[in-house]
Amino acid sequence: MLKNKFNKLYDQLTHYNHLKGASLLRMLFGIIILYNYVINYSIRHFFWFDTGIISDDIYNSTNHVFLSIYALNDSLLYFEILYHAGIFFALLFTFGFGGKFIHVLNYIFFLSIVSRNPLITDGGDNIMVLCLLYMTFMNTTAYFSFKFKQRPSMPLLKIPPEIKAIFHNFAVLFVIIQICIMYFLSATFQIMGEKWNNGTALYYILQVDTFSKPFWAEILTSNVFLIVLFTYASIVVKLAFPFLLFNRWTKYIVVVMMIGFHLGIALAMGLVTFSAAMIAIEVILFSDDEYDKGYSLIRKNRLVNKMNKRKITNLRPSSINNEVV
DSSP states (O other): OHHHHHHHHHHHHTSOOSHHHHHHHHHHHHHHHHHHHHHTGGGHHHHHSTTSSSOHHHHHHSOOSSOOGGGGOOOHHHHHHHHHHHHHHHHHHHHTTTHHHHHHHHHHHHHHHHHHOGGGOOSHHHHHHHHHHHHTTSOOOSSSOOOOOOOOOOOSSOOOHHHHHHHHHHHHHHHHHHHHHHHHHHHHHHHHSHHHHTTOHHHHHTTSGGGOOHHHHHHHHTOHHHHHHHHHHHHHHHHHHHHHTTSTTHHHHHHHHHHHHHHHHHHHHOOHHHHHHHHHHGGGGSOHHHHHHHHHHHHHHHHHHHHHHHHHHHOOHHHHHHHHO
16 A cells, blocks of 8 residues: 555656646746846846946945856946847747756846846846746756757766656746745735735825826725725735645636736736736646646637537528528
């Protein structure tokens, strides 16, 4: 009995899980990183160059966890090469070229640009940096990637497929645990706040010009019921997320609610990249079987709709008249 359980656990650990979710996460993270590069392209020198808001001397004199490669040289040519190389590596990463090598380069360049100027980050960058680190141990190019046919080679260190699968599965688990901890602690700290307890926190958030959009702020602040409802709902959903996630039925409900929550943050508060990063992480929560079932259901509905349209177009006028009569 114990042996059978051990064998079942071993099979689960050595079998790749969430490959499609990991591949989708790679694509979405790549798009978000490219968006950050492109949207700030015209003001890149102001944000990250030596003559910008944080000079290399100021950056190098401050305490920071990671030393940005942008601060190693104050040459404009050096900066331009790094910035455009970052765009190139992010593009390759998005399309799945280069495997782990491109993944690591993209990670270093993205972490460097986040570290070089933390004043313009919105929180989404931090969770992306953590998840990208975990993703270096995943197989993120199994799906939705472009690959060239490679000649067989003799690697210096050949890792057994079972070990690779174990690393992949644990990395996926770490991402899931990370987001669960993030939501739970966020809700816990909200409970400690007086304004969250009395249901007025959202109202005061929308009074800050930096984190509010006039159109949505006016709609929400004009209705006390909506303010209280969304304030309490954000706490309840995040507290329940780690517990509802591991049930096959409640998982869909809580994921949809969190996606709606982050869409609301993007629209009402303007934190687009933060919301996009958090929504992107949700894709890894579903297994390959769930994606296959969802795709089959969509294809089945499309097929049924096509068949119904053909039946309608093939009806003769006489038959239509008879039905009307």
